[in-house]
Every structure is written in structure tokens, then in C-alpha cells.
Amino acid sequence: MSPETLAYPFLFLAVFFEAFVLVTFLSKPAKIARARRKSAVLPSVAVIVPCYNEASTVAGTAESLLALDYPKDKLEIILVDDGSTDATPAAMAKFEGHSQVRILRKENGGKHTALNAAIQMTNAEIIGCLDADSFVEPDALKEIVPCFEDPKVAAVTAAMSVHKPDNVLRQMQNAEYIFGITLRHALASVNGLYVTPGPFSFYRHSILDKVGAFRFGHQTEDMEMALRLQKKGYKIDNAPYARVYTKAPATVGSLIRQRTRWTTGFIRNVLGEYRGLVGNPDYGALGMLVLPIGITAIASGIMLFSVSVFDLVRHATQAVSMRAGVPLSYSLAPHASFDWFYFPASFYLLLAALTISATLTLIVIGKRLSKTPGNLFLGLVSYVFLYGFIAPLWLLRAAGDAMFRRNRAWR
Amino acid sequence: MSLVARNALIALGITLALMGTVAYAVNYLNKARLADLSAMEDQLSIDTLALDTQFSLLENAPCESAASSTTVIEKLNDLGSRLAYAESQLGAGNPQVIRLKEQYSLLEIRDYLATKRLAAACGTRPVIVLYFYSNQGDCADCDKAGYALSYLRDTYPFVRVYSFDYNLDLSALQTLIALNRVKHELPAFIISGRKSYGFTTLAELEKRFPKGALATTTPQ
Numbered sequence: 001m002s003p004e005t006l007a008y009p010f011l012f013l014a015v016f017f018e019a020f021v022l023v024t025f026l027s028k029p030a031k032i033a034r035a036r037r038k039s040a041v042l043p044s045v046a047v048i049v050p051c052y053n054e055a056s057t058v059a060g061t062a063e064s065l066l067a068l069d070y071p072k073d074k075l076e077i078i079l080v081d082d083g084s085t086d087a088t089p090a091a092m093a094k095f096e097g098h099s100q101v102r103i104l105r106k107e108n109g110g111k112h113t114a115l116n117a118a119i120q121m122t123n124a125e126i127i128g129c130l131d132a133d134s135f136v137e138p139d140a141l142k143e144i145v146p147c148f149e150d151p152k153v154a155a156v157t158a159a160m161s162v163h164k165p166d167n168v169l170r171q172m173q174n175a176e177y178i179f180g181i182t183l184r185h186a187l188a189s190v191n192g193l194y195v196t197p198g199p200f201s202f203y204r205h206s207i208l209d210k211v212g213a214f215r216f217g218h219q220t221e222d223m224e225m226a227l228r229l230q231k232k233g234y235k236i237d238n239a240p241y242a243r244v245y246t247k248a249p250a251t252v253g254s255l256i257r258q259r260t261r262w263t264t265g266f267i268r269n270v271l272g273e274y275r276g277l278v279g280n281p282d283y284g285a286l287g288m289l290v291l292p293i294g295i296t297a298i299a300s301g302i303m304l305f306s307v308s309v310f311d312l313v314r315h316a317t318q319a320v321s322m323r324a325g326v327p328l329s330y331s332l333a334p335h336a337s338f339d340w341f342y343f344p345a346s347f348y349l350l351l352a353a354l355t356i357s358a359t360l361t362l363i364v365i366g367k368r369l370s371k372t373p374g375n376l377f378l379g380l381v382s383y384v385f386l387y388g389f390i391a392p393l394w395l396l397r398a399a400g401d402a403m404f405r406r407n408r409a410w411r
Numbered sequence: 412m413s414l415v416a417r418n419a420l421i422a423l424g425i426t427l428a429l430m431g432t433v434a435y436a437v438n439y440l441n442k443a444r445l446a447d448l449s450a451m452e453d454q455l456s457i458d459t460l461a462l463d464t465q466f467s468l469l470e471n472a473p474c475e476s477a478a479s480s481t482t483v484i485e486k487l488n489d490l491g492s493r494l495a496y497a498e499s500q501l502g503a504g505n506p507q508v509i510r511l512k513e514q515y516s517l518l519e520i521r522d523y524l525a526t527k528r529l530a531a532a533c534g535t536r537p538v539i540v541l542y543f544y545s546n547q548g549d550c551a552d553c554d555k556a557g558y559a560l561s562y563l564r565d566t567y568p569f570v571r572v573y574s575f576d577y578n579l580d581l582s583a584l585q586t587l588i589a590l591n592r593v594k595h596e597l598p599a600f601i602i603s604g605r606k607s608y609g610f611t612t613l614a615e616l617e618k619r620f621p622k623g624a625l626a627t628t629t630p631q
Contacts, residue, residue, distance in 0.1 A: 284415050326613050341496070
């Protein structure tokens with residue numbers, strides 16, 4: 001059996017999942033969600049901005065919130081300084097005295113404690129969270145609010161993309177985030193979301209009171225809260241036109257650290273406290289498809305990467321041993337002609353090409369759906385050629401951390 | 412049926428259809444490859460026959476057909492490369508690949524004989540290499556030897572390499588093996604009439620060639 005054969009089940013699953021997302025995207029509930037109109041009645045909203053050493057971005061974040069198209073008497077912004085050691089307090093100070101802004105300073109205790117402290121301060125019907133490195137479009141909140149007209153909806157997520165993707169790595173992440181827009185929109189229509197991300201997710205205050213405060217959640221409090229809401233039988237919706245831009249890691253190292261935290265949090269939450277949801281038909285798409293496929297995706301990422309590395313090493317070793325004194329200039333010169341006859345159309349390669357094509361299609365759909373600005377070409381190219389090499393690194397690291405119970409710092 | 416179940420079933424159907432399409436496309440391409448090889452062999456068969464006929468017609472001036480002989484070896488080399496690629500894609504045990512290999516080997520033997528006749532008639536001394544290999548797992552150095560010969564063939568245009576699968580069940584090939592008393596010690600070479608076995612490095616293989624044979628100009 002060739003090593004490539006091991007990859008077939010995972011490629012099959014990837015194509016199946018993408019087909020499921022596409023079919024669900026075209027189903028009636030998703031169409032209804034896309035046609036949703038803005039609410040005539042606007043509830044009171046509080047947006048919490050938890051900050052820890054965010055001096056360079058918190059002002060921009062707060063200003064984008066103040067620019068939201070929403071009645072001023074119904075929107076309050078709570079800036080929480082979670083014991084920052086940089087100039088964050090000074091950056092926040094310029095908003096002191098603003099009628100819509102409240103500032104809370106506390107000892108450092110982690111993001112979940114910052115959120116909980118702010119929730120205690122407000123009576124708003126809807127509570128939102130915006131990471132201090134994110135920025136929103138003025139109409140974003142008015143896109144979110146109509147989702148809460150369904151009383152079963154406990155939380156709503158937005159359409160995230162990367163703020164000013166100024167290098168190849170950020171372009172790659174931008175393509176990935178936009179892929180996430182399609183996924184979230186489609187999966188929300190069958191209540192299949194398992195995370196309410198930090199950038200501009202909203203919660204119904206009355207339901208938060210029922211399910212309890214945010215928890216540490218293995219450094220992924222947003223995932224833990226979403227899973228808890230799902231476990232209690234609530235719905236998590238998505239507003240695909242509510243655009244929010246978040247700063248993405250600029251270096252491979254910081255990206256791997258961030259994603260290791262996310263992936264370890266996913267493994268620990270899903271295989272820990274929320275194991276009962278996995279494979280449970282009571283939780284519909286989430287229990288039967290999204291969570292099992294999410295776990296399998298981690299294994300498949302590691303497997304496909306291992307197969308690729310194995311093949312690469314095998315071919316390189318073969319090429320070196322084959323030379324047996326043949327000059328390097330001959331070995332490196334291209335000998336194959338551009339003839340269709342030599343087109344390497346193996347089942348494995350065509351299947352991989354099919355999976356990549358489906359992913360690119362879903363990314364393009366996400367961009368058109370959310371009307372996210374900017375050129376996506378470089379993002380698509382970097383996503384195709386880089387993601388497969390970088391993602392396995394954090395998957396391996398996260399799997400190792402989860403397996404050996406290793407804990408890492410947030411940053 | 413719930414919406415999720417319905418969508419999952421549709422997605423499964425789409426996935427199976429896509430998988431089937433991919434499998435069909437791979438199969439179609441492989442068949443097209445074999446058809447292409449077959450067409451090439453037919454053409455080559457005509458070319459070889461034409462060379463024989465030309466040779467007979469020009470009995471008094473046989474060297475006039477030398478140019479045609481060069482074209483045939485180029486085509487043979489191209490066909491050999493394609494056949495090796497098809498073999499790697501479809502497997503050495505594929506019946507069509509085996510049939511094409513048999514035809515290819517016959518063409519090689521005919522061209523080898525024609526080249527010898529031309530050389531004798533025209534007084535030239537082409538560097539002819541008969542190379543016997545196996546891909547049944549009983550020849551650890553055959554890949555390396557084949558690669559080194561490809562290098563020699565591409566670098567020195569007057570080196571004519573004829574590769575034969577030692578285990579191919581083809582009477583003409585087995586006669587060639589028997590006539591030259593080639594033992595089952597692979598890789599085996601007959602370089603300008605001298606027999607040798609085994610392969611270590613390119614430099615060592617080059618030493619087996621007659622002095623001056625590996626030159627980039629026409630051997631006299």
C-alpha cells in the first residue's frame with residue numbers, strides 16, 4: 001500500500017464536507033438568512049473591549065465602535081483594562097468622559113475575567129465583545145441585531161477578515177478568514193457553530209445570565225461559551241454582512257502560537273467537558289458532522305503533511321542515490337517535455353486538486369457574500385502554496401500539547 | 412428527514428459522483444496514453460520497415476539510408492521514455508504495457524540489426540550498448556544504471572542504447588540473450604560487443620567503453 005492511499009479517506013472527507021457546506025449554503029434557511037432585513041426595533045447594546053497591552057490599537061478599535069450607525073442612547077462601549085503593563089491606560093484615558101464609553105480597570109486575570117467584570121456593569125439586552133485589535137464597519141451592528149429576533153438565538157457571530165493584510169502571511173490568513181465567512185454562514189443555518197470569536201460576537205444578556213459567566217475554557221473562552229450554549233440547546237446565528245476586520249499575526253512564529261492555542265483549546269474543550277456533543281444526533285449538524293470532522297481534520301492535517309514529507313524525502317533520497325556520479329547539471333536540467341502524455345494525473349493528485357478547487361470556490365463565495373473589500377488573488381495563491389506547510393506545524397504542536405498536558409502562555 | 416440529513420445525503424452523492432469522475436478521468440487518460448503509445452509503435456514499425464526496404468533498394472549505396480536510421484533511433488528513445496512513464500503509472504504487470512513492451516523490444520532488435528548492417532556496409536563504428544535490466548525486484552542497481560545510460564545517450568549523440576527487460580517473455584529477445592550468452596546477473600551490458608555485469612558509478616561504466624567512443628564528434 002502506497003503512503004498516498006492513507007490520505008484517501010481524509011481527502012474523501014474533505015470533499016464531502018465542502019460539498020455539505022455548499023449544499024447547505026444553497027438551502028432555504030441560508031437563503032432566508034441572507035434575505036434578512038434590518039430590525040425596526042433596536043435593543044440596547046453594550047460592546048465590551050477587553051484589553052491587555054493593546055496600547056497601539058485600542059483607540060482605533062474604540063473609535064470604530066463610536067462610528068457605528070446605531071442610536072447613541074442604546075449603545076454603550078465598555079473598555080476593560082485587564083491590568084495592562086504598557087500604555088493602554090493612557091490610550092483609554094482619552095475616551096474618559098465620553099457619554100457612550102465606560103472604562104474599567106482591574107487586576108490582570110485573563111480575558112474571561114475582563115468580560116465577566118464588564119457584563120456585571122451593564123443592563124444592556126445584547127452584549128457584544130470586540131477584541132482590542134479589531135475594527136468594525138459602521139453598519140455591522142445593525143446587521144447583527146436582526147438575528148436576535150428569533151428568541152432561541154443566544155449568540156451571533158460576524159463576518160471576519162484581516163485588517164490591512166500587508167504581507168504574504170496575512171494575505172494567506174485573509175483568504176482563510178474569508179473561507180470562514182462562507183463556512184459560518186452555511187453552518188449557522190443548521191446551528192453548527194462551535195465558536196463565537198472575539199471579534200464582534202454578540203450574546204443575549206438574559207441567556208448569559210442563565211448559562212453563567214465566561215470561563216477560562218483552556219484559553220479559548222469564546223469556544224467554551226459557544227459549546228456551552230449549544231449544549232443547553234440554544235442557537236448560534238451568523239450575520240454574513242456584518243463586517244469586522246481583525247489584526248492577524250505577521251510572523252510565522254506568532255501565527256503558530258496563536259493557532260496552537262486555538263487548536264489545543266478545541267481539542268481540550270471538545271474531547272473534555274463537551275465530549276457528549278460529539279456524535280450525538282441530538283445536536284444535529286454540530287454533533288454529527290462539524291465536531292467529528294473538526295477532530296478528524298486535525299488528524300488529517302498531520303497525516304497529509306506526514307505523507308507529503310515522507311514522499312519528498314523518499315524522492316530526494318532516490319534522486320541522490322540515482323545520480324551515482326551523473327553530473328548535477330544534468331540531474332537538475334528539465335528533461336520532461338510539456339506534453340500531455342506526462343501529465344501526472346494520479347487519483348491522489350486529482351483528488352487533492354479537487355479539494356483545493358472546492359476550497360477556493362468557497363473562499364470566492366465568502367468574499368462576494370460579505371462584500372469584503374480588497375484583492376484576493378495573492379491571498380488565494382498564498383493559501384494554496386503556504387497553508388498546507390504551516391498549518392500542520394500548529395496541528396502537531398497542539399496535538400502534542402493536548403497529549404502531554406502541556407500548558408503555554410497566551411502570547 | 413431533517414435538513415441536515417438531507418443535505419448530508421446530497422453531499423455524499425456529490426462526493427461519490429466527483430470521485431467517480433476523477434477515477435474515470437484517470438482511467439481515460441491512461442487509456443489515451445496507451446493509445447498514443449500504440450499509435451507511435453505503429454508509426455515506428457512503418458519507419459523500421461521503410462528503413463529495411465530503403466536499405467534493400469540502395470544495396471549499392473546503403474549509406475544513403477543512414478539519415479533515416481538516425482530518425483528511427485530518436486523515435487525509439489522517445490517511445491522508450493513514454494513507455495517507461497506509462498509503466499510507472501499503470502504498473503509493470505499491466506497486460507497492455509507488457510504487449511507494448513514486447514512490440515518495443517522487437518523494434519529495438521530490428522533497429523539494432525539494421526544499425527549493424529549499416530555500420531558494416533558504410534564502415535562506421537557506432538557505439539552500440541545493449542542493456543538488460545529487470546524491474547521484478549531482482550536488480551537493485553538497474554534504476555541507477557538506466558539513469559547513467561540516459562545521461563550518456565543524451566550527452567554523446569553517437570551512443571545508441573537498446574534497453575531490454577531481461578524477463579520479458581519474447582522469443583526474439585530470448586534468442587538475443589541466448590546468442591550473446593547473457594547471464595541473469597543484472598544489470599548486464601554489451602558495449603560495442605563486450606559483455607559486462609553490474610553497476611557502481613557512471614565513471615566506472617564509462618571505463619567499459621572503447622577508447623575514444625565517448626566523444627561528442629562523429630567516431631571515424
